[in-house]
Every structure is written in structure tokens, then in C-alpha cells.
Amino acid sequence: MAQIAAEDIGKRTKQEQRRQLWTAVKQNRECYLMIAPFMLFFIIFTVIPVVMSLPMGFTDFNMVQAPKFVGISNYTTLFLSDKIFIRSIRVTLVFALLTGPVSYMLCFLLAWLINELPPKLKTVFTLIFYAPSMANVYTVWQLIFSGDINGYLNSFLIDWGIINSPIQWLTDGRYVLGVTIVVQLWISLGAGFLALRAGFQNIDRSLYEAAAIEGIRTKWQELIYIVIPSMGPQMMFAAVMQIVSSFTAGSVAQALVGFPSTDYKAHTIMTHAYDYGWVRFEMGYASAICMILFIAMFLCNKFISKALGKYLD
């Protein structure tokens, strides 16, 4: 008897829940209407393609024949017998750990410093730092790092007597990764940097005045007690952008030091995925590579939101 009653209650609450949900949906009609235009395009051009691409990692797909299900064999091959993939993990990690935090701090620091300047200079410096992201010119870097004496860097170094013979910046295994990192840092003051700039502009100025009265004296204190706490959302945005750009880097290396790079020294996971996807047309395998990269970025994002959340709330 008692059991039946319990079941009854369970049913009733479920029905009630459903009814409550429906009323909540109806109450928020306006919300749904307002996200509808975005969601329509988002679902058609992002969600559907993403969902369609998810199972590809478990298939053998050469873009001509229909995908063939092969279980987890792509993943086992990747970790057990693909030596270049293992190497690319190392390159990606070195790359992400070097460029990610450095460029994130640069974004924040430079955006903060610019904020102290008079308005005219603000625009000029913001433009200077953001310009590389707009230009995306690798050809000029190729000429700067060119291996013959005509390269700007070589000719400069020879002129000053630092080196005697030109250095093969773009093909010597010792320099390839370093050169790529320099250029990656050059273009890395992108979306995150501009978002932080906008965030700084939006800080309520009365906060600074209040802080001065409360006894905050140095710029450093201002940064810790006012700026960072009111910049949380922008800092989170910049972090996500930074994760994406440092983990998925690959096009810079490809354009600069060639593909494949000497000894695979600048061969990132994304380059590996490009190799299998667009050179060998093994899309299934390439999808598996991208999936692993996605999981790595997702975990990194979780970790950073936790870490940032602790300081911001």
C-alpha cells in the first residue's frame, strides 16, 4: 500500500514538473523569440555540422566512398603506433605552454597600460598592437627570417658582426620552433586583447574615486582590488580565445617553416590533422586527431574557469 502511494506521488510530481516546465516556457516566450534568429543560423551552420562530424572519428572516410565504421582503431593507431602524433603532442604542449600564458599576460598587461594613456595615444597603440591580427602577413616574416644573406635578420646580424655566415632560420631544426613562437606571439594580441581593452573602458570610474578615499594608493593595489574583480567576464573571454589560438596553432608554422617542418620540429596536432585530412584524405583519422585536441582544450578550459573563478568571485 505504502509502495503504491509512493509511486503515485512520483507520477504526480513528474506530471507537475512537466506542467511547471511548460508554464516556464510559456512565461519566457519573449526570451525564446529573441534568441530565435541567432539559434536558427547557429543550429543550421554550426550545431548540425558539429553533430554530423562527431562520429567521423570512428570511421574510415576518404571523402569518396561512404564512411566505414572501424570502432576505436583510429584512436589505438594514434596512441600506439603513430610516432609523429606523439611528437606533435609534445610540440603542441611546448607551444601552448609557451605562447598561451605569455600572450595572455601580454594582452592583459598591454591593455592595462594603454588604459593609462591619453585618448589619442590609446587609439594609436591599440591599433599598433592589434594590427598584426588584421594583417596576417607571413610573407614578410619569410623575408625577415630568410636563410640567405638577403634576409633582414641575417643581414642585420652580419652587419653588426654577431654572426659570420647566414643562419637557416626557417629550415634549421634548432630554430624552427623558436621562430614560429615569435611569429605566433606577434599575431597573438587579437580578440582577447581587444575585449580586455573594451572591458577596461567599461569599468565604472567612480570605483577608482571610491578606492582613493578608502586608502588605495598604488597602481598595483588598484589592479588587485578594483580592476581584476571588475574584469572577470572579459578575462574569461580572453582565456577561451587564448586556449583556442594556442592549441590550434599550426597555420603559422605551415606558412612559415614549411610543411612538413624540418624533423617535424614545428609539427603541431593541428598540422597533423591537416596532413591526414587535406593531404592524405583520411578524414576519419583526422577527425580522431581533432577530437583528442578538443578534449584537451575542453579540460584546459574547465581548469582555467575554475582557477579564474576562485580569484574573481
Added chain:
Amino acid sequence: MAEVNIDRLRASDKQAGRRHGGTIAIFAVLLIVGIFMLLPIYLTVIMSIKPVEELFVFPPKLYAVRPTLDNFRDMFRDLNSNRVPFSRYVFNSIFVTVTVTALQCIFCSMAAFVLAKCKFPGSKLINGIIVVALLYQSNVIYIMQYIVMAKLGLIDSPLALILPSIASPMGLFLMRQSISQIPDSIIEAAKVDGAGLFRICWQIVIPNQKPALMTLIIFAFQAAWNIQSGSLVFKEEYKTLPTVVNQAAASGIAKAGVAMAAAVFMLIPPIVIFMLAQRQVIETMAHSGIKE
């Protein structure tokens, strides 16, 4: 900004000297980093005005001895040799860029406001999906997107260049993060006054989000301006400017000058938009935002 400085100086005379010293130090740091950032772009501009014989002399010079516009002339000659007049590509690019930028800003702002400030069934899920969409990069997506567009019959129509770029998860994320800083009390107050969500969004929230909105305009414009026709559009009369400019420039190092000219030429509109938008961002400072 000038008034602010005066205020601050008055607030504490002792700090005044330190602040001036600080400003100079800041300026020095920015200048050094700025030179590193600017040098490659400066070289690009210089090389675009160097005559061919100067491109490969030793030692390479940091300026053009006899500056010339030959590279630009060559680029435009190449562009004009197509079946379709050059102005058609310019029109296509402007049309695509303006449409994408406008729709992206409107749709992203509206959705961002709702997702940041309203709790409704599904809002948490959508917020999560947006971040996942930002992180998920796969080279299969483009194939799937192509399949979807082919099914919708969009291939070889100008819409194929516009529609996929409208719903940008990055734009939404940017706006949502910024709008989340607006105090809830203001929205509640507006609701009590009888304003609907749509009006609250466009009359109260978005006008106060100028910095974020202007930043979104910069991103959207820049991305849209660089949309290439690729494998989506084959009709010559629908192709965009970057597609043909890249064709003209992609002839290896021998035509480095033309490539540089193309890069400089394509860079001008985004820089103009950037300057206009950034000025708006900075003016925001003068009139403080919403206060609680």
C-alpha cells in the same frame, strides 16, 4: 581624460610626481613592444612601394630608395584582366561584409542579452553549447557545412557567403560576458516600469554596451571582409575581393611586391573601421556607464 587627470592630481599632490614618472615608463614599455609589432607591417608597406630591382639587393634596406606604385598598378592590372569588372568584386565584398556585420551584431546582441540576464528552461544548456562550439575545431566541420549548404541549395549563390557567418559563437560570447556585468536591478526596474524584454535590450542594455558592441563590429567586419568564395561560389560575378586579390598575389616570392601591395590594399578598410569603432570605445569613458 584631461579632466580626469586634473581630478586625480588634485586628489593627491604627493602622487602627482609619481604618476608622471609612471606615465613615461608606461610609454617607454609600450613603445618598445610597439616597434616589434609594427616593424613587419612597416616592412610590408615599404616592400609594396619598392621597385622590383630593389627587393633583392644586399643589404636589404629599411626604406625604398625610389618608391613606386608599380606593384599596385600591376595588381590592379591583374585584377582588371578578369571577365568581370573589378568594381563588381568590390561591390560583392562590401555587400557581404555589411550584411554579415549588421546581422551578426543585431542577432548576437539580442541573444546575448537574453542568455546573460534571463533564466529560462534551456538557457544553461545553450550557454554551455556556445563555449563548446568555440572550442570545437575539426577539419570535418567544413565538409559537413558544405553538405548542409548543398542540401539547402545554397551552393553558388551569394547567400552561401553570408548565412554561415551570421551566428558567430564568439560574438555572442563576447556580448554575453559584457552584458553580464550590468546590475540586475536596472533590468528589474525597467520591468517594473512595464518595459518588455525587447525594449529593455535595445533601449537600455545595448546603448550601454558600446565598448563591447564596437569591438564586436571590429571582429565581425574583419572576418566578413576576408570571406573567400572558396568552393562555395564558382560564378565569377559572385566572387569576393579577397578571392581574386589572393589569386593575383599567389605567385610565389618572385611577385613578392604585388603580394605586399595586395596585403596593404586589403588592410585599409579594416583599419578604417577599426579607427572609427575604437574612437567610440574610448569616448565611452567620458560618460560613465550605468551605476547601481
